[in-house]
Amino acid sequence: MSDSNRTSRFGLSRRTFVQGIGASGLVGAGTNVASAAIDDESVTPVGSGSVTTAIPDGYDYPSPPDPTYVTGDVSPPIPTNDWWSGLLFGPYSAGPVIGDPYHGKAGPAGFTVTYPTDWDGDPAEQDTIVADTAQTPGVTIGHTDVEEFSDARVNDWGDWHVQATWGAGTDEHMDVTIARGLPLCFAEYSEGGARLAFSVDDRSIDDAAVSVWADRGNVLGITVSANGYDKHFGMFAPEGASWSGVSTAELRSELGDGDYLTVAVLPDASTDLLDQFERYAYNVVRDTTVDWEYVPDDDGTPVSEVRTTYSFATEAKPESQTEGTVTALFPHQWKHAVTELTDRTYWSVRGEMRVATGTSFTMAHTYDGILPFTPTSGVQDTETLRSYMTRLAEEYEPYVYDVPTSAYWAGKDFYRNSTAAAIADRTGQTEKRDYFLSAVTDRLEGWLSADDTALGTEAGQELFYYDDSRQVAFSDGMTVTVPAGEVVVAQSADHYGADTDAPMAPADLTAASTNSWAVELEWKASEDDTAVQYYVVTLDGTTHTTVSDPGVRIEGLDRGTEYTVVVSAVDPYDNESVPTSVTVTTDSEDTAPPEAPSDLQTASKTKTSVDLAWSPASDVGEESGIESYLVVVDGEQYTEVDETAVSVTGLDPDTRYTFAVRAIDEAGNRSEPVSTTAATLSESATQSPFEGRATIPGKVEAENFDQGDEGVAYHETTSK
Known part of the structure; x- marks a missing residue:
């Protein structure tokens, strides 16, 4: 393009x-x-x-246009640059609402949904390629008692969903909730029922274009055919509800004892697919949130991944059969998804979309670093x-x-x-x-x-x-x-105005723990009208560090010394709170635990033993030095050694054990443990013989000998 x-x-x-x-x-x-x-x-x-x-x-x-078309429940700031923001500039929308896989259009009769599956013309001959929405049949979700609404107004939104209200402030209104990637549209009614009208580009179609392939009373499976397209929809009304006009271009339902309806765009006309969607159709989406975290390693294995989780909060209606919802993932999502996907797919202008179900889905991207x-x-x-x-x-x-x-x-x-x-x-x-x-x-x-x-x-x-x-x-x-x-x-994009108000001062600043070398401080999070960006930690009048969370560990202190620690909160506009201070005194005797040993490995194992080895620990502060290492097996002390290796014997065959090692300094302070798990060999295991030649000085030369415990055999020995 x-x-x-x-x-x-x-x-x-x-x-x-x-x-x-x-x-x-x-x-x-x-x-x-x-x-x-x-x-x-x-x-x-x-x-x-x-x-x-x-x-x-x-x-x-x-x-900039004023985002006028909102209900009285909306308060600023209002996102004027989101995928659905055209709804703000009404009276219905400043353009289409493209959620993919569906293509939406807000109008006086309600919300029209189509599912395009082809391009409008030959992409090879066009500068701008778009989906063929003009020729694709769709359905308008409307109200039985209102032919035309005066406007549609945004009522609520989340990270990738929005709810719009037709007839806001009147007794006869309709709320429609949609989300990006969600093939379900949720409609909720006041003073009336649901009217569904099938059309092509706002033009009505003949009844003959509508066929019903599933009729379960309140649940319908319908195909609409026009211009060479067969488009499939699922209609999910409350249990006990019925439909009039079945097999015609306009359906109506008073919704029985309920006031809600879900319309699904379906990739094919399948009763199995209708069954799957029915399980989730009665879970109305109320919120959508995106969260992410950086994961440097997974159980010690380096992964360097950014994991992004998309979560749905839903309200279950009485007909709900399970938790969560059904959603279609874009290519950039499903190609990196760690969530299990179904075998269902949708067409979209951004590539094939694949379906996931549940309360959330997660993507994982490898972070390779950024060159400056x-x-x-x-x-x-x-x-x-x-x-x-x-x-x-x-x-x-x-x-x-x-x-x-x-x-x-x-x-x-x-x-x-x-x-x-x-x-x-x-x-x-x-x-x-x-x-x-x-x-x-x-x-x-x-x-x-x-x-x-x-x-x-x-x-x-x-x-x-x-x-x-x-x-x-x-x-x-x-x-x-x-x-x-x-x-x-x-x-404009949404910018926030000048903020000159400082955050509240950190409260309840206390020393959670103190030893001869370090102190751990904690305090209650400060409040701010925007957000707290970070906390400044000052040690004896000199800035020591900044932290994003309410807590800090200060190391490298002298024994028996009094320190004054000051903490203040700073917001994104560099407004700094009134400081809070506390006085702490380190212990005069050595109470600082040494650093933990590292790299605990299982060197070898047999049916009844496991050999362990680790890298040495180091002491901190005014060092007294490492005295020994405490070896623990399944939570019980096994032995105390001076070296950085030990053979743990007397174990049961084919059993998994947890091994831990702590360092002990000369003052008796114990480090945090380093741990690993390993299993002994089974009774039936055949231990591999040593392949090669080995010389035992002054005695024998041996080859192909077994290194096991019981029944050690030496073969082809020759005297020296």
């Missing part, structure tokens, strides 16, 4: 349209640009930048690279795209300049490097300032404005697109 050729609904390319917006902004301001100058009293510093809290008089540049710059070793020709950097700096402007322009295009300038700066640094072209770096920093500094004209813009044209009532900000220096539509508008 060519970026410059992608067209808007006005018939302009994306680039031309964005430039047109910039031009219209300049024309709208007229010659009286001074009237758009910002009042200094409205400017609030934020870090090294600033925002204005008042739009200046005479301001006539594009402003491109390595200079390789087959590249340095002089050629230098010529590229020279040409880029001398023959091109620092910004290929206009200033101001949308974040989409500005990002291309950022990437080009930041990449070139790294290359110029490695080729020794410091002047060119600084040129490219300045192109990045100057642009960002201008954007993140209340008003900046350093890049040739008019006064007020690069306004950075924060609306406290909506808790959103926008900058006309960079405009972004409404994700669900095609029209480029001057809309």
Whole structure:
């Protein structure tokens, strides 16, 4: 797809349209640009930048659309750049709501769902390729008592789901909950039942196009055929409910004693598939959350993985048969999934989607590290690279795209300049490097300032404005697109305003444990209106460390010494709390345990013994030295040795044991244990003979001898 050729609904390319917006902004301001100058009293510093809290008089540049279409249950900040955010700019939506595998459209009659499975035209002949939604039959989820709603409003959302309300504030309304990747749409009703109308691109279809392949009373399996497509749907009403209009283009149900309905888009017409979906269809999604963790090793085996878990919170209706839901994973998800997948798949414009079921699914990506710059070793020709950097700096402007322009295009300038700066640094072209770096920093500094004209813009044209009532900000220096539509508008991402309030001071700072060499401190987490970024820990007036969680261990202290420890909380805006302090005194005698031994290995094992070996431990503080090692078998002390190896004998055959070793210093302090597990050989095990020759000095020369315990045999011996 060519970026410059992608067209808007006005018939302009994306680039031309964005430039047109910039031009219209300049024309709208007229010659009286001074009237758009910002009042200094409205400017609030934020870090090294600033925002204005008042739009200046005479301001006539594009402003972001107001996310008006929300219910009274919604409070800011509102995510205006999510996959569903077009719903905010209504009255129904600023464009399609593409959740994949389904394609959604909000309208006056309700929410229309299609499942496209082919391209609109020949992708090889198109600059922009899209799914064939216009020819694909779908179903509109509506209300039996309302032909047309006045609008649809966002009512709730999570990390990748949203709930919208048709008829908000009226007695007859409908809530529809959808999620990215979820082939289920949940509808909940007030004062009425469900109306399902089949159509193609808002055009009604004949009854003959509808066939029913499963009718269980409240549950239907339906296929709609049009334009060469056969599209399959599952309808799940409450138990005891019935449907009217079965086998026609419009179905109705009063939903029995319930007020909910689930509609599923199905990849095929299968009663087995309908059974599988019915198990999950009555679990309404209420929340979606994403969490991740970095895992350096798994039970001692290095893995270096980032594991991301997507979790669903659901409300089970009476018909629910199990926990969780059914969801389709994108290729970048299922290719790295550690969650078991089913054999079901869906088509999507982003590639084949595969189905998982349950309350969550997890992906694991190997983290290989990040290089701070491109390595200079390789087959590249340095002089050629230098010529590229020279040409880029001398023959091109620092910004290929206009200033101001949308974040989409500005990002291309950022990437080009930041990449070139790294290359110029490695080729020794410091002047060119600084040129490219300045192109990045100057642009960002201008954007993140209340008003900046350093890049040739008019006064007020690069306004950075924060609306406290909506808790959103926008900058006309960079405009972004409404994700669900095609029209480029001057809309911002969600920025949070200037925060000058410090967090609460850490409470209950205490020494949880103290010895002659270290102290462990803990305190209650501080509260802040945004978040606590980290805690500063000061030791006797000098910053010792910063930590993200409420607790710290300070090591390397002197015996019998008093220390003052101070802790303060810092938020993302560098506001620091009032400090909290505590005085601690280390023990005068050696009470610090040594470091634990490491690398505990099983050197060899037989039916009744296991040989252990480990790396030596070291003592800490004003060292008294390592005295011995305590060997423990299954929680019971086995022996105490001076060396870093031991043979544990008298064990049972074919039995798994847990072995642990602790270091003991001369003061009697014991370290944390290092442990491992190993099993003895079974009674029936055949022990492999030693293959080769070995010389026993002055006695015999032996070959092929058994190294076992009982019944040791020596073969082919010769006297010496």
